Amino acid sequence: MTQTRRERLRETTFAEIKSVARQQMAEQGTAAISLRAIASQMGMAAPSLYNYYKSRDDLITALLIEAFNSLADTLETASLAIPTKNGGEKLFAAYLAYRDWALRNSTDFSLITGSPIPGYHAPENITTPAAKRIMGLFQLLWREACSQNQFIIPAEYTEIPDGLRQQLEAWKEFEGNYLPPAVLHLLLASWAQAQGMVSLELYGQLRNNLKEPFEFYQFEIRSLLKRVGLSVQNN
Amino acid sequence: MTQTRRERLRETTFAEIKSVARQQMAEQGTAAISLRAIASQMGMAAPSLYNYYKSRDDLITALLIEAFNSLADTLETASLAIPTKNGGEKLFAAYLAYRDWALRNSTDFSLITGSPIPGYHAPENITTPAAKRIMGLFQLLWREACSQNQFIIPAEYTEIPDGLRQQLEAWKEFEGNYLPPAVLHLLLASWAQAQGMVSLELYGQLRNNLKEPFEFYQFEIRSLLKRVGLSVQNN
DNA sequence: AGGTTAAACTAACGGCGTTAGTTATTTAGA
DNA sequence: TCTAAATAACTAACGCCGTTAGTTTAACCT
Numbered sequence: 001m002t003q004t005r006r007e008r009l010r011e012t013t014f015a016e017i018k019s020v021a022r023q024q025m026a027e028q029g030t031a032a033i034s035l036r037a038i039a040s041q042m043g044m045a046a047p048s049l050y051n052y053y054k055s056r057d058d059l060i061t062a063l064l065i066e067a068f069n070s071l072a073d074t075l076e077t078a079s080l081a082i083p084t085k086n087g088g089e090k091l092f093a094a095y096l097a098y099r100d101w102a103l104r105n106s107t108d109f110s111l112i113t114g115s116p117i118p119g120y121h122a123p124e125n126i127t128t129p130a131a132k133r134i135m136g137l138f139q140l141l142w143r144e145a146c147s148q149n150q151f152i153i154p155a156e157y158t159e160i161p162d163g164l165r166q167q168l169e170a171w172k173e174f175e176g177n178y179l180p181p182a183v184l185h186l187l188l189a190s191w192a193q194a195q196g197m198v199s200l201e202l203y204g205q206l207r208n209n210l211k212e213p214f215e216f217y218q219f220e221i222r223s224l225l226k227r228v229g230l231s232v233q234n235n
Numbered sequence: 236m237t238q239t240r241r242e243r244l245r246e247t248t249f250a251e252i253k254s255v256a257r258q259q260m261a262e263q264g265t266a267a268i269s270l271r272a273i274a275s276q277m278g279m280a281a282p283s284l285y286n287y288y289k290s291r292d293d294l295i296t297a298l299l300i301e302a303f304n305s306l307a308d309t310l311e312t313a314s315l316a317i318p319t320k321n322g323g324e325k326l327f328a329a330y331l332a333y334r335d336w337a338l339r340n341s342t343d344f345s346l347i348t349g350s351p352i353p354g355y356h357a358p359e360n361i362t363t364p365a366a367k368r369i370m371g372l373f374q375l376l377w378r379e380a381c382s383q384n385q386f387i388i389p390a391e392y393t394e395i396p397d398g399l400r401q402q403l404e405a406w407k408e409f410e411g412n413y414l415p416p417a418v419l420h421l422l423l424a425s426w427a428q429a430q431g432m433v434s435l436e437l438y439g440q441l442r443n444n445l446k447e448p449f450e451f452y453q454f455e456i457r458s459l460l461k462r463v464g465l466s467v468q469n470n
Numbered sequence: 471a472g473g474t475t476a477a478a479c480t481a482a483c484g485g486c487g488t489t490a491g492t493t494a495t496t497t498a499g500a
Numbered sequence: 501t502c503t504a505a506a507t508a509a510c511t512a513a514c515g516c517c518g519t520t521a522g523t524t525t526a527a528c529c530t
Contacts, residue, residue, distance in 0.1 A: 006496060006507070013508095031266070031354065036486065047488075048509055056487060114349045114438055119266065128443060135444075156458040164450040171444045188444065189432075189455050193424070196431025200423075203349050208363060209370075209406045209423065215399040220424050223391040227462075241476070241527060248477095271517065282519075283478055291518060 014052055016042060021063060025107045031117050033060060060111075060120050067108035068130035074101045075137055087145035088230030094141055095194050095221045099214070102198045109202065113195060139177050142187050145230060146179065152229040157182045190224055249287055251277060256298060260342045266352050268295060295346075295355050302343035303365035309336045310372055322380035323465030329376055330429050330456045334449075337433045344437065348430060374412050377422050380465060381414065387464040392417045425459055 003011075020038050035056055039046040053059040078097030079090045102109040111117075145151055160168070160181050168181035179187070197220065200206050201213040210216050222232055255273050270291055274281040288294040313332030314325045337344040346352075380386055395403070395416050403416040414422070432455065435441050436448040445451050457467055 004497070009496095010508090029354070031352070034486070035488090044508095045510055046486090047490095047511085050488075051508055110349070113440070114345070114434065117266070119264065124439075124442075131440060132443070154458075154462075156461040161450060161454055163447065164454050167445050167447060167450065170446070185451070185454070188435075188441070188451065189428070192431030192435050192455075193428050194431070195435065196427030196429070197424075199349065199434065200427050200430065204359075205348070205366065206423070207359075208367070210402050211405070212398065212402060215396060215402065216420070216423065219396055219399050219420070220427075223389075226391040227389075244527095245477090269517065270519090279477095280479055281517090282480085282521095285519075286477055 010052075017049065017052055017059065018063060018066065021059060022107075025063070030107045030110045033063075033117070035059070057120050060117060061123060061126055063108075064111050064122055065126060065130055067105070067111050068127070068133065070105065070108065071098075071101055071112065072130075072133045072137060075134065079137070079141055086230075087141065087148045087151075088225050088232050091141050091145050091230070092221060092225060092232045094138070095190070096218065098194050099198050099201075099217050102202060106202055109198070113199065138187055138191065139179060142183055143177070143179060145228070146183055148230060150229040150231075153180075153182045153186075154227050157185060160185065186228065190221075193220065193224065245287075252284065252287055252294065253298060253301065256294060257342075260298070265342045265345045268298075268352070270294070292355050295352060296358060296361055298343075299346050299357055300361060300365055302340070302346050303362070303369065305340065305343065306333075306336055306347065307365075307368045307372060310369065314372070314376055321465075322376065322383050322386075323460050323467050326376050326380050326465070327456060327460060327467045329373070330425070331453065333429050334433050334436075334452055337437060341437055344433070348434065373422055373426065374414060377418055378412070378414060380463070381418055383465060385464040385466075388415075388417045388421075389462050392420060395420065421463065425456075428455065428459065 017038060020041050021033055024037055024041070025033055033056065035049050036046040039049055049059075053062065075094050075097050079094040082090045082093050084090075164185070165181050168184045172179065172181070172184060194217075197213070197217050201217070206213050206216075225232055252273060255276050256268055259267055259269070259272060259276070268291065270284050271281040274284055284294075288297065310329050310332050314329040317325045317328050319325075399420070400416050403419045407414065407416070407419060429452075432448070432452050436452070441448050441451075460467055
C-alpha cells in the first residue's frame, strides 16, 4: 500500500483545491466558488482542475460531504463527551453545538441546508448517507433521553393522527430503530426548530427583534427539553 | 394624472420583465435570473434592461419585495377571512397558509429566506419594512389569541431569563405593541418552527423520513397551539 | 416643425464553466 | 536502463454572464 510519489502529490493537490475553495467560500460567500479563481490562487490554469474534479458541481459535492461530516463530528464530540449519564444534558449540548457550528461555519451550513448555489443540486445518493449520520446521532441521543425516568411525552403528543403515525412507523422500521412515534416526531420537530432558529439568525431575519439570539435559542431548546421532563443545568 | 403613452408602455415593460424573470426563476431555479435570458425571451437586447433596473441586483430586489407582499397578502386573507372569533383558528390558518404559500411559490420562499443568489445581498432598508408587515400580522394574530380566555402561557415559558426578557421588552417598546415577553417569545419560536419545517421539506431533507410532510406540519402546529390552550378544529 | 428626452440598439470588456488538443513529466514494464 | 503508457500540466477557444459606452430611432412637448 505504499503510495507512489505521484499519488502523494495528487492527494495534496486534492486537499489544496478543497482548502482554497473553502477559503474563498468563507471570504466571498457560498456562491463564489469559481474554478478560475481557485486555480489562479493556486498558480495553475483553470482547466487543470478537471484532472481532479470532473466539474464544478463535483467539487461542490466534495465540499458538501466534508461539511456534513464536520457537523456530525462536532455534534458527536459535543454530546458524547458529556461525562454525565443525563440524556437531557447530552441533547442540550448537541443542540447548542449545532447552532455554534452553523454560526462558525456559516457557508458550510448554507451548503448543507437550502439551495445555496446557482445551478447546483446535490446528488441524493451522496447527501442522503451523510445526512443519515447526523440523523442517526440524534436518534441515539433521543433514545438515551427516552430511557431517563424523568422523561415524559407531553400531553399534546400522546395522540398522533393515524396518517402521521403510519409514516413515522414506516420510517422506524426502515431505519431499524426503536423510538416510539411520539419521540420520532419530537426529534423531527426539534430539528426543524433548531434549524429554523439558526437560519433566522444567520440570514439576519432576527436582527430587528433580538440583539443576542443566543439567549433566545438557548431558552427555547431548554424549554423544549423541559417539556419532555428533562431539565438542564443553568450552565 | 393621465399617463402619457410612453409611461403606460414603460409600466407594462416593467411588469413584463418581472413576469419573465419570475417564470425563468420558477423553471430553472432562483439563481437562474439572467438579464440576457430575460431580454432574449422578451425579444430585446440585454443592455436595454438597464433602462428599467440599474442592475441585476435591483431587479432581484424588486422581485423580493413582491414576494414579501405576496406572502403577506396570502397570510392576511387566509387568517383575517376566518369568520370565527377564535384566535386559535386564525393563527392555525395563517401557519397553514405559510407552508402552502412556500410550497406553491418555492422560488419566492427561497428568495425571502436564506441567501439564495450568487452575489446578491438584500439591502436592509428595503427588506426590513416588508418583513415587518408579516411580523406585524403575526403580532396582531397572537394578540387576538392572547385575549381568548382559554389562552395560557405554558409552564416552561413562565420564567424567562433576564437577558432574554430585556431583549423582548426592548423590541416590544420599539414596535409599539403590547404583547408580554412570553408571547413574543412564542411568536418567534413558532415562526422559527414553521420556517424550519417548511425548509426541511422544501429542500428535501425530510424525504427519507416522511412521505407526506403536511401531516407532520399540521400536527406540530396544532400541538403548538394546544400547548397555549388553543385547540383547533379537526378540519 | 423642431428640439428634447427616453428607449432601443451594437460593440466591447472582463468574468465564468467547460472542451479540445498539445506538451512535458512521472511511472511501469521489457 | 531504455521505452511506451499514463498522468498532469498547459494554451486556445466556445458560449454563457453582467455591465459600460456610444449611437440611433422613436416619442413627447412647445
